[in-house]
Amino acid sequence: MKINAYAAKHAKDILKPFSYDSKSLSEFDVLVKITHCGVCHTDLHFLDNDMGITPYPFVPGHEVVGTVEETGKSVKNLKKGQRVGIGWQIGACLECEYCESGQENLCANSKATCVGNYGGFADYITVDNRFAFAIPEEIESENAGPLLCGGITVYSPFKLYNVKPNHKVGIIGIGGLGHFAVQFAASMGCEVTAFSTSPDKEEEAHNLGADKFVNSKDAAQMQKTAGKFDYIISTVSGDADWMPYFNALKPNGRLNFAGISLNNVSVPISGLVLGQKSLSGSVTGGRAMIREMLEFAARHDIKAMTEVMPVSQVNAAIDKVRKNQARYRMVVKMD
Amino acid sequence: MKINAYAAKHAKDILKPFSYDSKSLSEFDVLVKITHCGVCHTDLHFLDNDMGITPYPFVPGHEVVGTVEETGKSVKNLKKGQRVGIGWQIGACLECEYCESGQENLCANSKATCVGNYGGFADYITVDNRFAFAIPEEIESENAGPLLCGGITVYSPFKLYNVKPNHKVGIIGIGGLGHFAVQFAASMGCEVTAFSTSPDKEEEAHNLGADKFVNSKDAAQMQKTAGKFDYIISTVSGDADWMPYFNALKPNGRLNFAGISLNNVSVPISGLVLGQKSLSGSVTGGRAMIREMLEFAARHDIKAMTEVMPVSQVNAAIDKVRKNQARYRMVVKMD
Numbered sequence: 001m002k003i004n005a006y007a008a009k010h011a012k013d014i015l016k017p018f019s020y021d022s023k024s025l026s027e028f029d030v031l032v033k034i035t036h037c038g039v040c041h042t043d044l045h046f047l048d049n050d051m052g053i054t055p056y057p058f059v060p061g062h063e064v065v066g067t068v069e070e071t072g073k074s075v076k077n078l079k080k081g082q083r084v085g086i087g088w089q090i091g092a093c094l095e096c097e098y099c100e101s102g103q104e105n106l107c108a109n110s111k112a113t114c115v116g117n118y119g120g121f122a123d124y125i126t127v128d129n130r131f132a133f134a135i136p137e138e139i140e141s142e143n144a145g146p147l148l149c150g151g152i153t154v155y156s157p158f159k160l161y162n163v164k165p166n167h168k169v170g171i172i173g174i175g176g177l178g179h180f181a182v183q184f185a186a187s188m189g190c191e192v193t194a195f196s197t198s199p200d201k202e203e204e205a206h207n208l209g210a211d212k213f214v215n216s217k218d219a220a221q222m223q224k225t226a227g228k229f230d231y232i233i234s235t236v237s238g239d240a241d242w243m244p245y246f247n248a249l250k251p252n253g254r255l256n257f258a259g260i261s262l263n264n265v266s267v268p269i270s271g272l273v274l275g276q277k278s279l280s281g282s283v284t285g286g287r288a289m290i291r292e293m294l295e296f297a298a299r300h301d302i303k304a305m306t307e308v309m310p311v312s313q314v315n316a317a318i319d320k321v322r323k324n325q326a327r328y329r330m331v332v333k334m335d
Numbered sequence: 336m337k338i339n340a341y342a343a344k345h346a347k348d349i350l351k352p353f354s355y356d357s358k359s360l361s362e363f364d365v366l367v368k369i370t371h372c373g374v375c376h377t378d379l380h381f382l383d384n385d386m387g388i389t390p391y392p393f394v395p396g397h398e399v400v401g402t403v404e405e406t407g408k409s410v411k412n413l414k415k416g417q418r419v420g421i422g423w424q425i426g427a428c429l430e431c432e433y434c435e436s437g438q439e440n441l442c443a444n445s446k447a448t449c450v451g452n453y454g455g456f457a458d459y460i461t462v463d464n465r466f467a468f469a470i471p472e473e474i475e476s477e478n479a480g481p482l483l484c485g486g487i488t489v490y491s492p493f494k495l496y497n498v499k500p501n502h503k504v505g506i507i508g509i510g511g512l513g514h515f516a517v518q519f520a521a522s523m524g525c526e527v528t529a530f531s532t533s534p535d536k537e538e539e540a541h542n543l544g545a546d547k548f549v550n551s552k553d554a555a556q557m558q559k560t561a562g563k564f565d566y567i568i569s570t571v572s573g574d575a576d577w578m579p580y581f582n583a584l585k586p587n588g589r590l591n592f593a594g595i596s597l598n599n600v601s602v603p604i605s606g607l608v609l610g611q612k613s614l615s616g617s618v619t620g621g622r623a624m625i626r627e628m629l630e631f632a633a634r635h636d637i638k639a640m641t642e643v644m645p646v647s648q649v650n651a652a653i654d655k656v657r658k659n660q661a662r663y664r665m666v667v668k669m670d
Contacts, residue, residue, distance in 0.1 A: 252441065282611050
């Protein structure tokens with residue numbers, strides 16, 4: 001069987017139709033007929049070969065929604081016709097200390113959906129069923145895909161770093177990841193401040209659940225945030241002046257990076273020590289946490305705000321992400 | 336009553352005899368007759384006015400051991416003749432969210448023993464009894480003082496950051512703080528690696544409880560540590576190349592600064608994210624944690640290895656700290 005996808009042949013190329021032979025199903029695999037796939041900023045990092053490790057042809061896409069079409073012989077928990085979502089990861093050793101403790105996202109042998117494998121901008125994909133997740137009925141297909149990557153990426157650190165309902169939480173960047181973070185933080189009971197360089201996002205930030213909005217380009221507004229936050233999460237993939245955010249932390253506060261900026265963050269050691277502060281990163285989440293996140297999202301009506309375009313316009317969708325014009329996640333729909 | 340102390344009149348001055356009138360005891364105060372006082376690197380930071388906030392005349396010393404000589408009328412838990420220790424802090428508001436939760440060390444109105452107050456290189460000191468701690472019998476006076484600052488400084492982050500007995504722990508710097516950190520980590524059941532620029536400390540590091548020793552000037556040895564540690568604590572007050580330590584962390588690993596270096600630490604955001612790592616700082620500990628630390632130290636025979644000099648030679652003692660010649664903590668003994 002031929003799988004019809006969209007691929008780039010070299011760095012920064014536009015995507016063009018590309019087909020490849022599907023592999024035969026091994027015992028734990030499922031063949032999924034894709035209906036939707038989100039466009040994540042990480043797709044652009046790999047498309048542009050920012051890390052120098054992209055294999056070409058490169059078929060992006062790792063926020064996949066579709067239905068199970070065929071199951072390998074050891075697949076027990078999914079059946080034909082069932083709706084599933086697939087995120088960044090489609091494999092892990094399942095034997096190391098991280099896998100055994102439900103942190104497959106940290107497995108050294110993690111296998112990515114679209115790096116070293118052809119991704120979700122395609123009509124079908126074959127994946128290990130242990131990394132395909134049933135999607136709760138309440139969540140529409142066009143809003144579900146981005147939860148599997150963008151959603152878990154910001155949900156996970158709230159749990160990992162023990163953010164509490166009484167905490168004052170700042171969200172840097174109200175985009176694909178940030179608009180999830182605002183919803184999760186508000187649903188967890190936190191006081192939520194949205195930091196954005198786009199003042200026109202203020203109303204929507206409030207609609208998503210933000211209590212406060214700070215224009216991060218306004219130095220006076222930023223200065224007023226000093227010493228106010230227990231937890232700040234950066235969801236942006238560009239650079240920023242991190243010091244105002246570091247200064248915005250209370251004693252014991254944490255600045256966590258969920259978005260990958262390509263440069264360094266530099267802070268005074270005396271500030272870390274005297275404020276007893278933390279800087280950290282977090283990377284997606286394990287399988288149990290993905291299921292928990294989906295259940296939480298369904299219960300709190302948390303979903304991706306998406307703009308849907310047909311897959312034939314995938315380059316235009318990517319372009320909107322590149323220009324920060326997505327409100328808030330671009331999703332391509334298969335024919 | 337006149338208190339006889341040793342003071343610097345300006346930055347980097349040598350200490351000379353200096354006397355001042357003792358204040359009258361307020362209700363919670365105790366007058367302590369000092370027998371010993373440790374020399375901490377923070378005394379040197381303030382002596383040199385590294386932070387630009389030192390008031391002169393400056394009487395250093397905040398690792399005080401002595402006996403209660405007189406008690407204010409509301410002092411209930413200490414009595415005349417009792418041996419006590421005093422560390423970095425001698426006051427806090429006792430009403431803010433940090434004080435109420437046993438984190439007086441984070442109180443914005445924290446009062447320091449030797450900044451804005453005349454410190455412990457003196458024959459007497461008057462302090463709020465709520466910041467004077469009974470010293471367990473098992474601990475000799477000449478080994479106790481440094482526990483109150485250096486000891487709590489490295490004990491506290493093990494608790495704060497949830498270091499576990501199975502963890503692989505690295506200690507950067509085997510000096511005043513580091514020689515405590517090795518003892519605490521070993522007594523908590525951790526696998527302990529000592530990182531030092533002084534290969535001649537290897538044998539003593541093992542005697543203190545280190546399982547392994549790495550010469551941090553040896554790039555080949557450092558490279559072999561990549562990805563091995565759950566927790567690394569820096570106890571040094573100088574600069575270092577922090578990247579090899581950042582790279583030495585496992586996924587979920589933390590590099591914590593307990594020593595104050597005056598410059599920045601800079602790490603790649605992608606490394607924080609993909610390794611789900613943390614950088615942090617920690618600053619001494621609250622009163623309950625100081626009492627817990629003293630009890631733990633007594634039970635595990637953890638103490639300062641000290642070199643004791645008479646207070647009349649306080650400048651020579653300071654000089655040995657400055658030249659990293661202390662093995663491992665200089666203590667001055669009052670006449």
